[in-house]
Amino acid sequence: xxxxxxxSAVCLIAGAVSCLFGAIGLLTFPDVAARLQAATxxxxxxxxxxxxxxxxxxxVRYASGLIxxxxxxxxxxxxxxxxxxxxxxRAGSVRRDTLDADHLARRIExxxxxxx
Amino acid sequence: MVDPEPRHRQRRTRGExxxxxxxxxxxxxxxxxxxxxxxxxWLLLWGTYDPGTAFFGIVVGVLVIxxxxxxxxxxxxxxxxxxxxxxxxxxxxxxxxxxxxxxxxAIVRGPRVRAxxxxxxxxxxxxxxxxxxxxxxxxxxxxxxxxxxxANRICYVYALGAGEHATERVRRExxxxxxxxxHAVGTGEQVRMVDRNHRSEVx
Numbered sequence: 001x002x003x004x005x006x007x008s009a010v011c012l013i014a015g016a017v018s019c020l021f022g023a024i025g026l027l028t029f030p031d032v033a034a035r036l037q038a039a040t041x042x043x044x045x046x047x048x049x050x051x052x053x054x055x056x057x058x059x060v061r062y063a064s065g066l067i068x069x070x071x072x073x074x075x076x077x078x079x080x081x082x083x084x085x086x087x088x089x090r091a092g093s094v095r096r097d098t099l100d101a102d103h104l105a106r107r108i109e110x111x112x113x114x115x116x
Numbered sequence: 117m118v119d120p121e122p123r124h125r126q127r128r129t130r131g132e133x134x135x136x137x138x139x140x141x142x143x144x145x146x147x148x149x150x151x152x153x154x155x156x157x158w159l160l161l162w163g164t165y166d167p168g169t170a171f172f173g174i175v176v177g178v179l180v181i182x183x184x185x186x187x188x189x190x191x192x193x194x195x196x197x198x199x200x201x202x203x204x205x206x207x208x209x210x211x212x213x214x215x216x217x218x219x220x221x222a223i224v225r226g227p228r229v230r231a232x233x234x235x236x237x238x239x240x241x242x243x244x245x246x247x248x249x250x251x252x253x254x255x256x257x258x259x260x261x262x263x264x265x266x267a268n269r270i271c272y273v274y275a276l277g278a279g280e281h282a283t284e285r286v287r288r289e290x291x292x293x294x295x296x297x298x299h300a301v302g303t304g305e306q307v308r309m310v311d312r313n314h315r316s317e318v319x
Contacts, residue, residue: 021219028226033262037218037276041257045215061163068160078254078261085262085274094274101283103235104263104272 004056011053018046031095032088040077047073150186151177193244199300206296207255214256221258221277231276233262234286238269238294239313240306245297246271252293259286291317 025038048070055063088094089104096102151174158173159165221229238246246264250271254260263272275286295310302310 018215018219021215021222025218025222028222029229030227033274034229034231034276037257037260038222041211041255042215042218044255045211048211061165064160065163068157074255075251078251081254081260082250082262085260089262098229098231099233100230101232101234104233107235107265107272 008053008056011049011056015046015049015053018042018049022046030098032093033085034098036081036085036088040081044073044077147181150181154180193301194303196300199296203252203296203300207252210256214258217277218257225277229277231274232282232286234273234275234283236271236273236287236290238271239291239310240294240298240302241269242302242306245294245302245306248297248301249290249294252297253290259289288317 019042022038022042025042026035029035029038051066051070055066058066085094096105154177155170155173158176159169162169238249240246243266246266246269250261250264253271253273258276260274261271262274264270265272271290273286273290275282291310291313295314298306298310
């Protein structure tokens with residue numbers, strides 16, 4: 001077993017554990033916005049680690065394609081989270097009783113008061 | 117109302133201006149980075165690096181830019197490779213730390229988790245910087261930008277695992293990201309703006 005194998009094993013296992021945490025969060029968190037954190041973000045780290053773990057065993061020209069996978073994951077996940085989160089908030093799927101502070105509600109209230 | 121001269125100047129200081137239709141060559145030159153990026157993606161997708169693939173990459177890139185024109189906005193982004201590298205490293209580190217934090221919340225608190233939605237007003241006023249800051253904030257678990265008020269430079273950030281001092285902590289984190297992003301790609305003037313703001317915050 002070489003150092004490369006060890007590195008690859010550590011990356012793959014850490015990536016899988018990260019995805020597992022995401023799945024646990026998905027089950028235990030109370031509302032859409034919190035679950036969104038668990039569903040999208042640990043997966044990003046998990047995916048990057050798994051890609052890294054497999055890339056070190058591939059030829060360079062095959063491994064280079066994996067850069068794109070990681071990059072697009074890192075660019076698109078936040079956009080997706082924002083869109084889903086925003087829609088969930090507007091649809092009332094974010095539980096207000098879990099929030100300590102909610103500046104957005106104050107703002108929307110304020111705007112409604114002004115337009116009416 | 118307002119005479120056109122000051123409004124024009126105001127636009128320029130914001131660092132963005134619409135590319136004029138009257139200068140087709142200038143417009144084509146400004147699209148070159150986009151073409152280069154598309155060719156790079158094409159090469160990475162094929163995994164073969166030879167002139168033939170590059171040629172067809174250019175053909176496809178030109179077609180893509182031709183048929184799906186992006187909004188013609190140019191911005192004076194200054195790339196600082198060292199600072200950009202720091203930003204990427206910091207993003208990676210933050211990804212690891214925050215994943216641990218969210219995992220802790222998921223296992224220990226679970227359904228009793230607390231959160232906050234905090235309004236943060238950014239210092240700089242630029243479409244690109246704001247998009248990059250929002251993306252940086254949203255990449256790591258725990259925080260994400262729920263809503264952006266572009267006109268007033270306000271980000272509404274949803275933060276998981278917030279406590280008593282959540283509002284202040286989230287505000288500091290987001291402004292910290294803004295500082296790093298501006299140091300990596302902002303203009304000199306914007307760098308001075310965030311640094312001045314940072315000094316006044318610290319004391």
